[in-house]
Amino acid sequence: MAAQIWGSEKRARRRREISAKIAQMPELHDSKPLPFMTREEKIMESARKLTILTEKMGQIIDPTDPAELYHLNNEVLGLEGNPMALHGVMFIPALSAQASDEQQAKWLPRALRREIIGTYAQTELGHGTNLQNLETTATYDLATQEFVLHTPQITALKWWPGNLGKSSNYAVVVAHMIIKAKNYGPHPFMVQLRDEKTHEPLPGITIGDIGPKMAYNIVDNGFLGFNKYRIPRTNLLMRHTKVEADGTYIKPPHAKINYSAMVHVRAYMLTGQAIMLASALNIATRYSSVRRQGQIDKSQPEVKVLEYQTQQHRLFPSIARAYAFQFAGAETVKLYEHVLKEMKSGNVSLMADLHALTSGLKSVVTYQTGEGIEQARMACGGHGYSMASYISEIYGVAIGGCTYEGENMVMLLQLARYLVKSAALVKSGQSSKLGPLVAYLGVKSEPTSLIDRIPNSGFTEYVKTFQHVSKRQTLKAADMFFGLMEKGEKREIAWNKCSVELNRASRLHTRLFIVEAFVRRVNEIADIRIKEALTDLLHLHVNYELLDIASYALEDGFLSASQLDYIRDQVYLYLGKIRPNAVSLLDSWEFSDIELRSVLGRRDGNVYENLFKWAKSSPLNKTDVLSSVTQYLKPMMEKARL
């Protein structure tokens, strides 16, 4: 199963080898539990481990393999971030995709050797979503052949970029490029922020940390202001766009090609989210098979809480989602790598498809991951609320994904643009022009679902039902939009009036893709036992998801009330079938105790001993009487007694 999850036998074996090596290297372990550390201590601890990793990485992993890097990162540095999180996730990808060969030769080796630390500085205090209205300017000075970066007002301060505040000395900065008073829109520039020797900010730069966040606090998300700060013309990233010395602008082959670093993270973050969901579920499911509370049969002893149907219903559909996201994420990364290769050689024809797909997936996956993690936390009762479970930290980090790389509603609306265009093709009889991801929009569906009538149809009838509801909602939302415009409404106003319905279409389309990715994977599996276990999970997935969106299929009678009962029964049937495999389905992800950082979810299952030991190690328990008591509470009580 681990081979299915991680992509191959080799990958699963490599993960085990890497975890085993790390287990033997105490210098790479947390020196004390992270929840007992202050933010400053955590940042120090992370930097300590990061520098050891830089020395020893080659002995542990193949540093050119992103999957091994990511695993090493999760084991040693953990999900709260590290001082170079953005360096690997956005700075290097931005340089790789957007810098010319000459620029790459100059900067990439230095970045890869970690001579310099970089980040991606785009979002501002006043604008994150609407990139067209960013306010930082890069004005070309023809006389000196330099760009002058400037922050005209407080809302133009860069705000949020990870590791910008304290760690990075370079950044890819996105600013509006102005040449001879003409604004060419946002473009990426390579900018040195701090002196390479002293790490002091360079003159003209105001920089710092934006303060503590809901989670992810090892990362120093930062602010940055420029006061007429000059950089050479050749610091504009020039793989696709160029500015000649005389100010001549050569436009890129696709208007949005500069957005590629964002698409990179959107594609890669899906499996990251799956890992966080599976981690939380691993903790909650292990704990639920240790925790005994109450009886189902009063004549029997107390049961493990995992025996309760409500507990299974709370956890198992999310287990199925974690697998589904992992499989859909793996497909998306493959597609991304393909499109990136094509893009580098000038073929931009697939960019729109990739953008639509990743926009929808990042939105649905992050939202459902958040839901699943929060349910996992509640499924642990009181102990889930303790940082000993570590689930609240996992939640805090994962839920950030709903906002970063494009706020979810906004990204769903990007996919909706693509769906509406596709609907227009269907309506004008040009269905043959539809791309493969939306080809189903042009296919006539049956009047009713056959879900309960063709028992051995595999998952075909389910896929058809998801296709039906997605198609119907897309065409309905598109009709609503076109109808408003026909009545004379301006395009943008009409769009806003339909946007809830449009986003519903985007969600349904994305959920269909996730189901299909799961089906594709299960169909490929040769090992009969693995196939059987995953088929059960897929049954749960399709039935649970369909029940969740059933109102769309009931509206037009595609599903009947009796079919709904059938689907519900299937959910209960598969909850029971999955129960014996539940812990193994999560243990198969092979997270080490070091990586999980959870006292509640350790492999040994000694929950109560571990919790008591953990509580005793709390800094508050170093003394029996705290100074807050001697200084304030004791005098108060004494005064009251007088």
Ligand SMILES: CCCCCCCCCCCCCCCCCCCCCC(=O)SCCNC(=O)CCNC(=O)[C@H](O)C(C)(C)COP(=O)(O)OP(=O)(O)OC[C@H]1O[C@@H](n2cnc3c(N)ncnc32)[C@H](O)[C@@H]1OP(=O)(O)O
């Ligand atoms: C040891 C190290 C380990 C290393 C390990 C290495 C392994 C790696 C492992 C990694 C694990 C992950 C861990 C996570 C950690 C995360 C950390 C946090 C990172 C967070 C970073 C950020 O948070 S960074 C900022 C992101 N900030 C946004 O995300 C802004 C959203 N905002 C927009 O993105 C635009 O604002 C928005 C809406 C598109 C409109 O853009 P706009 O206004 O220019 O365009 P319009 O809406 O007018 O659209 C006009 C037409 O352009 C089309 N189009 C638009 N974009 C397109 C595109 N990209 N491609 C093609 N086409 C595109 C569109 O589809 C329209 O097409 P049409 O006209 O045909 O319909």
Ligand SMILES: Cc1cc2nc3c(=O)[nH]c(=O)nc-3n(C[C@H](O)[C@H](O)[C@H](O)COP(=O)(O)OP(=O)(O)OC[C@H]3O[C@@H](n4cnc5c(N)ncnc54)[C@H](O)[C@@H]3O)c2cc1C
């Ligand atoms: C943990 C974290 C890490 C980050 N790291 C980085 C980084 O490394 N580099 C970087 O540059 N940035 C980073 N960001 C910033 C992030 O990319 C932005 O916060 C994000 O793109 C959302 O933009 P915003 O904050 O402007 O939200 P807003 O756009 O202000 O969103 C507020 C509300 O308005 C709604 N809204 C906005 N526009 C529309 C619209 N057109 N239609 C409908 N609704 C709309 C949204 O849906 C949302 O409900 C990070 C953010 C976080 C939380």
